Amino acid sequence: MQQISLKINGKFFHFLVDDHEMLSHVIREKAGLTGTKVGCRQGSCGACTVLLNNKAVLSCITPAVRCDKAEITTIEALAEHGKLHKLQEKFVQKGAVQCGFCTPGMVLTALSLVTTLSLKEGAASLIHQIKEGLSGNLCRCTGYTKVIEAVAEYALETCDPYFTKKAILANELKRAVGIPRPYLEAEKKVKGAAEYADDVISKNSLHCKFLRSVYPHALINAIDVQDALNLPGVHYVATGKELPVKFGVLPISQDETAMAVEKVRYIGEIVAAVAADTEEIAEAALRLIKISYHPLKAFLTIDESLNDAGENEKIHEYGKFNNNIHKKAELRFGDQQQGIRDAEVNTSMSFEFDGVNHGFTEPHAATASWDENGLTIITATQVPHYLHRALAKVMEIPLGRVRVIKPHLGGGFGGKSDPFPHEIIVAHLARKTGRPVRVCLSREEVFLTNHGRHPTKMTVSLGISRDGTMKVLDADMAIDGGAYGSFGVVTTYYNGVLLQAPYKLDNFGFRTYRVYTNKPQCGAMRGHGAVNSRFAVESLIDDLAIQIRMDPCELRMKNFLDSNTLTVGQYRITSNGSRESLEKVMEQSGWKARIGKMEKGKGLGVACGFFISGSALPIIWNELPQSVVHLKLDFDGRVLVTSGASDIGQGSDTMLAIIVSEVLGIGMDKIFVLAADTLLTPVDFGSYSSRVTFMAGNAAKDAAENLKKEILASVSKKHAVDSDELNLSDNRLFTHDKSLDLSWMEAVEILTAKRGAVCVSGKYISPKLGGDFKGAGAGLSPSYSFGACIAEVDVDMETGFVKVTNVWGAHDCGKALNPLAVEGQLEGSWHMGTGQAISEQMKYYKGLLFNNNFLEYKIPTTVDTPDIHANIIETIDPEGPFGAKEAGEGAIHPVIPAIANAVFNATGVRITRLPISAEEILEGIKKNK
Amino acid sequence: MISANTYIKPTSVSQAISLAAANPGNFSYLAGGTDLLVNKSQGNDHSAILIDLSEIAELKQVFANDVQLVIGAMVSLDELKTHPLITGHFPILCTAANSVASPTIRKTATLGGNLLCENRCSFYNQSEWWREAAGHCLKCNGSVCLATGGNKNCFSKFVSDTAIALISLHTSIEVVDVNGTTILPLESIYTGDGISPRQLAETAIITAICIPLNEGIRGVYKKLRKRETLDFTSLTTAVTLDKTGRIRIVLGGVHAKPVVVDGTKNNDPIALISQAISNTRIVDNDTYSRAYRKEMITVFLKRSLNEMQLF
Numbered sequence A: 001m002q003q004i005s006l007k008i009n010g011k012f013f014h015f016l017v018d019d020h021e022m023l024s025h026v027i028r029e030k031a032g033l034t035g036t037k038v039g040c041r042q043g044s045c046g047a048c049t050v051l052l053n054n055k056a057v058l059s060c061i062t063p064a065v066r067c068d069k070a071e072i073t074t075i076e077a078l079a080e081h082g083k084l085h086k087l088q089e090k091f092v093q094k095g096a097v098q099c100g101f102c103t104p105g106m107v108l109t110a111l112s113l114v115t116t117l118s119l120k121e122g123a124a125s126l127i128h129q130i131k132e133g134l135s136g137n138l139c140r141c142t143g144y145t146k147v148i149e150a151v152a153e154y155a156l157e158t159c160d161p162y163f164t165k166k167a168i169l170a171n172e173l174k175r176a177v178g179i180p181r182p183y184l185e186a187e188k189k190v191k192g193a194a195e196y197a198d199d200v201i202s203k204n205s206l207h208c209k210f211l212r213s214v215y216p217h218a219l220i221n222a223i224d225v226q227d228a229l230n231l232p233g234v235h236y237v238a239t240g241k242e243l244p245v246k247f248g249v250l251p252i253s254q255d256e257t258a259m260a261v262e263k264v265r266y267i268g269e270i271v272a273a274v275a276a277d278t279e280e281i282a283e284a285a286l287r288l289i290k291i292s293y294h295p296l297k298a299f300l301t302i303d304e305s306l307n308d309a310g311e312n313e314k315i316h317e318y319g320k321f322n323n324n325i326h327k328k329a330e331l332r333f334g335d336q337q338q339g340i341r342d343a344e345v346n347t348s349m350s351f352e353f354d355g356v357n358h359g360f361t362e363p364h365a366a367t368a369s370w371d372e373n374g375l376t377i378i379t380a381t382q383v384p385h386y387l388h389r390a391l392a393k394v395m396e397i398p399l400g401r402v403r404v405i406k407p408h409l410g411g412g413f414g415g416k417s418d419p420f421p422h423e424i425i426v427a428h429l430a431r432k433t434g435r436p437v438r439v440c441l442s443r444e445e446v447f448l449t450n451h452g453r454h455p456t457k458m459t460v461s462l463g464i465s466r467d468g469t470m471k472v473l474d475a476d477m478a479i480d481g482g483a484y485g486s487f488g489v490v491t492t493y494y495n496g497v498l499l500q501a502p503y504k505l506d507n508f509g510f511r512t513y514r515v516y517t518n519k520p521q522c523g524a525m526r527g528h529g530a531v532n533s534r535f536a537v538e539s540l541i542d543d544l545a546i547q548i549r550m551d552p553c554e555l556r557m558k559n560f561l562d563s564n565t566l567t568v569g570q571y572r573i574t575s576n577g578s579r580e581s582l583e584k585v586m587e588q589s590g591w592k593a594r595i596g597k598m599e600k601g602k603g604l605g606v607a608c609g610f611f612i613s614g615s616a617l618p619i620i621w622n623e624l625p626q627s628v629v630h631l632k633l634d635f636d637g638r639v640l641v642t643s644g645a646s647d648i649g650q651g652s653d654t655m656l657a658i659i660v661s662e663v664l665g666i667g668m669d670k671i672f673v674l675a676a677d678t679l680l681t682p683v684d685f686g687s688y689s690s691r692v693t694f695m696a697g698n699a700a701k702d703a704a705e706n707l708k709k710e711i712l713a714s715v716s717k718k719h720a721v722d723s724d725e726l727n728l729s730d731n732r733l734f735t736h737d738k739s740l741d742l743s744w745m746e747a748v749e750i751l752t753a754k755r756g757a758v759c760v761s762g763k764y765i766s767p768k769l770g771g772d773f774k775g776a777g778a779g780l781s782p783s784y785s786f787g788a789c790i791a792e793v794d795v796d797m798e799t800g801f802v803k804v805t806n807v808w809g810a811h812d813c814g815k816a817l818n819p820l821a822v823e824g825q826l827e828g829s830w831h832m833g834t835g836q837a838i839s840e841q842m843k844y845y846k847g848l849l850f851n852n853n854f855l856e857y858k859i860p861t862t863v864d865t866p867d868i869h870a871n872i873i874e875t876i877d878p879e880g881p882f883g884a885k886e887a888g889e890g891a892i893h894p895v896i897p898a899i900a901n902a903v904f905n906a907t908g909v910r911i912t913r914l915p916i917s918a919e920e921i922l923e924g925i926k927k928n929k
Numbered sequence B: 001m002i003s004a005n006t007y008i009k010p011t012s013v014s015q016a017i018s019l020a021a022a023n024p025g026n027f028s029y030l031a032g033g034t035d036l037l038v039n040k041s042q043g044n045d046h047s048a049i050l051i052d053l054s055e056i057a058e059l060k061q062v063f064a065n066d067v068q069l070v071i072g073a074m075v076s077l078d079e080l081k082t083h084p085l086i087t088g089h090f091p092i093l094c095t096a097a098n099s100v101a102s103p104t105i106r107k108t109a110t111l112g113g114n115l116l117c118e119n120r121c122s123f124y125n126q127s128e129w130w131r132e133a134a135g136h137c138l139k140c141n142g143s144v145c146l147a148t149g150g151n152k153n154c155f156s157k158f159v160s161d162t163a164i165a166l167i168s169l170h171t172s173i174e175v176v177d178v179n180g181t182t183i184l185p186l187e188s189i190y191t192g193d194g195i196s197p198r199q200l201a202e203t204a205i206i207t208a209i210c211i212p213l214n215e216g217i218r219g220v221y222k223k224l225r226k227r228e229t230l231d232f233t234s235l236t237t238a239v240t241l242d243k244t245g246r247i248r249i250v251l252g253g254v255h256a257k258p259v260v261v262d263g264t265k266n267n268d269p270i271a272l273i274s275q276a277i278s279n280t281r282i283v284d285n286d287t288y289s290r291a292y293r294k295e296m297i298t299v300f301l302k303r304s305l306n307e308m309q310l311f
């Protein structure tokens, strides 16, 4: 231990630190400056960047003692007297802040970069330098597009004509909907003031660490925790038997316990948990726990799990089958036999996809505590509501004794949408020790927790007539679910059912399996279920277009479903911007002029897609509305919006405020959003299946309309004017002829007189939809998004290296309530899709995840990310709030096959495995020779 | 166990060496720490004593005399590009340095540290828990190599990118240990044994990197990796030609040490390439397959020779 003095942000601190303690730990835990984020602890994400004597360093690999007497600048120092630094301002204005977890590191890296930039060589060179300079900072949300714009604009100081998009900052706006605006909390995030789960440090809390299985499949003979318990500083050691109640996000897959009970099902499963005074003591205690295992046969691949298994070899006992199949589903529509007869040209291909992970930058973290009101857990979750239910179930306490609070969240993408073992365990440890207990997973543990996209194998056939009309589609697929159920049953269906659009198909069927394997479980990830099968179909279309010598865009155009129609599986399609989307990207990419005329190695590819705007059916069958929003208007003129919706960086809090602002005609400064606290906020089912804008947005609109009615009624009564005569706009309430013209505050005074604060409620309930066959519910949504992408690639014909140079994308989101946020979602989706296409994969060695860190799990950096050209298509959905539908997930579907089709266009090599590998491209090129 | 951690910041090389000599088997020199501290966090380095070299002024100089350019071992990779002497004479070194890690890491990472960056393997650069679950490999006290499924040799990859460029420039290093100062050709310190890939006395400090001037060397550097930043190498190549017609080919990432092939303009380039390939020992311990990395050697070398108009 050493005493060191640091001058952090101009203030002198003296700390007693361990000689090997990292600066990030001192800054966060000892100086309490939690604006500095830790995403990997291994120097590979850039989140922890701070300035050390004005030089950018990664504080997670900088020993604190090395900094003795040095000056340290963290993100908290940038804004002076509360006023944002110009660079921070740019980040906010440009929408470069989404979840905000990478932002502090990104801003500080950019700040130290700008002094070195050369502006002389023009815009392209400037962008290149910025990309290069930020290439060590991973962002999973933005696709870097807006970050680069922000830094470039800052560097140029004045607005260069190269960037034309303007963000409007004023809060006093005449209209709210459709105006690009930063998130409400963007300033807080860019200042490092927004608190994420691991930043909310409860006094007197204990630290929790987990012991994880080193076997993929084994019986636990015995666990001896005595030595660990005896270690000074250890307060409790828990094992699986203490939490025997099973849980899972789906009622039909309650197959998981918080810790392994009797047997382990994957390498990395939690077998014991320690609560101790410090992380180091907890870790030391883990080494003292002795476990003896009896290894069982491990099932590691889809094929192994499809085979018959001995009774004691099954991963789960409860399955119906004598193997490790978890779920089978098969649906057939129309007459596929007839379809095959009608088709004049057929193609069939087999595909294989590796699993991929969400890669959000904020690791899972949670703190649990108990008091007279029961359990409170502050946790990084996308679905407070389902966690609420799971905690009550496993802790065996009434629902009314659980409070789940979601603070700011550093990205989810589906990976924070199940109830997780670590959340249940800290709740348990906190109950046992009577102290708050906190946990923050390491990046390796985040990868082991997984719930990412399922590894998938499928064979898909598509038949068309010579004129390009689709006649028949058949898909046969199997997905590797890993050790537990998670969302898997839904995934199983989605794989198939989400092929029935965006093209008209009369004869369509699929058969799908989900198997259990002894690997970390898979679940929902952006574009849930249909990403891989969409890839297959779009590849087949590309192939068929070539066979019948038709432009693949034209072939698609020919087959798009119309608006206001039903699909073969009885999805109700309302608004549909497929055509506009495809037209837009064709025009913007110069498709017609360029396709087929490019030199070898360069190519363009196209693909389309669609996605649900929220599942019409709840996960847990009940009669609650899908979303409820409360508004409270008090004497001060402020509207408090409370909603259970979980802002995970996608901007849902801002969306709610925009809607309320629009309906009430008041500025955003009069609206305050309180969300995702299961004690204070009414139920919303959570941020999954792209449901929030549609469902919570509609609930907010309903609530605001109810409030508006109350206001108008009170004014109408007081001034004896007809309610229909009254308007609310521009912070005023007035009659058509302006004979009555009240300020908002005057109206509020009338409303609250003799009554006080007025509370109203609004809700959204999805209409009854769909057919009445088994499986008809899967993929039903009140509305669907549509979109198209064209990708351009540059393939090195000697190395097979694929460089994606451009992605032109267009997405029909109905109505962009906040175009800046929609663009951000699209850019992020196309970035993530690029990753799955070219570099991301989860690799295993005998069931053990190889690449469990940000160095080896290859998320594209700034320099690997194509130039992304985002286009919003608006079709004004009849049922969406102000016409809006989803924009967060669907956009990922077309980009991956577009890239693969571009690779085919460039090289003549058809991609049937993801990620695209240089090895296979080279092999293909050689074969074609 | 927890209290034993120590950190010391000597101000001279001799002081550092005496500290080291007093703590055999239990210390590491700390330069930028960007390799060491990650290995430490994964439990691959257990030294309790960190001897930080960052305050030793003599290790941070860059100067040239008549015959050579001398770069102090503690000069950061980022600083290299700010010295006209280096950018002017040895652009290949700058290219190599700029291909290491990320811009932020390069501000901290040193040239000396890069030369001694630990060899890597997908079975070794893992957490303690992971390595226990995998059943420890040779490099972490196990009995067989997991990458090859049972070999008794360790094939961890040599990954220093600047070493490849420097060797192609016929660089020597100045090493000081308890016995005094030695000048060695850089390549001579690498053993080719994946478990202990360097043969330097335990207390040895690399003090300076000396690149010969006046040899009229030009060269081409290439690096194979999945992402165009951050990633360690899957194959590094450097090819140089000096004014007398000497060609040197150096490969990294394909053996536990750099692979060096010397020739002249008069040699058949294909023969030089074949010789380089036959000297490699590539196994499947990387994100790219063994076969692919091998194939890329030819592609990279042909391209490099081509760019130098030697092919």
Ligand SMILES: Cc1cc2nc3c(=O)[nH]c(=O)nc-3n(C[C@H](O)[C@H](O)[C@H](O)COP(=O)(O)OP(=O)(O)OC[C@H]3O[C@@H](n4cnc5c(N)ncnc54)[C@H](O)[C@@H]3O)c2cc1C
Pocket (backbone or CB within 6 Å): A042, A043, A044, A855, B028, B029, B030, B031, B032, B033, B034, B035, B036, B037, B038, B053, B073, B074, B077, B099, B100, B101, B102, B105, B108, B109, B110, B111, B112, B113, B114, B115, B116, B117, B118, B159, B160, B161, B162, B204, B205, B206, B207, B230, B231, B232, B233
């Ligand atoms: C995300 C990430 C990506 C990376 N990518 C690359 C890459 O692409 N290519 C690459 O080569 N490296 C890479 N590295 C590793 C590392 O950053 C570099 O090798 C760096 O140059 C090491 O220098 P350092 O000063 O930080 O060395 P340190 O980590 O301080 O030291 C490395 C070793 O050398 C010893 N040492 C250091 N200096 C001396 C000296 N003067 N005398 C004697 N012994 C000494 C240390 O004891 C230690 O054993 C990466 C690291 C990270 C975290």
Ligand code: FES
Pocket (backbone or CB within 6 Å): A037, A038, A039, A040, A041, A042, A043, A044, A045, A046, A047, A048, A049, A058, A059, A060, A061
């Ligand atoms: S937390 Fe330091 S680089 Fe990721």
Ligand code: FES
Pocket (backbone or CB within 6 Å): A096, A097, A098, A099, A100, A101, A102, A103, A138, A139, A140, A141, A142, A361, A410, A411, A649
């Ligand atoms: S905003 Fe960059 S990771 Fe979320």
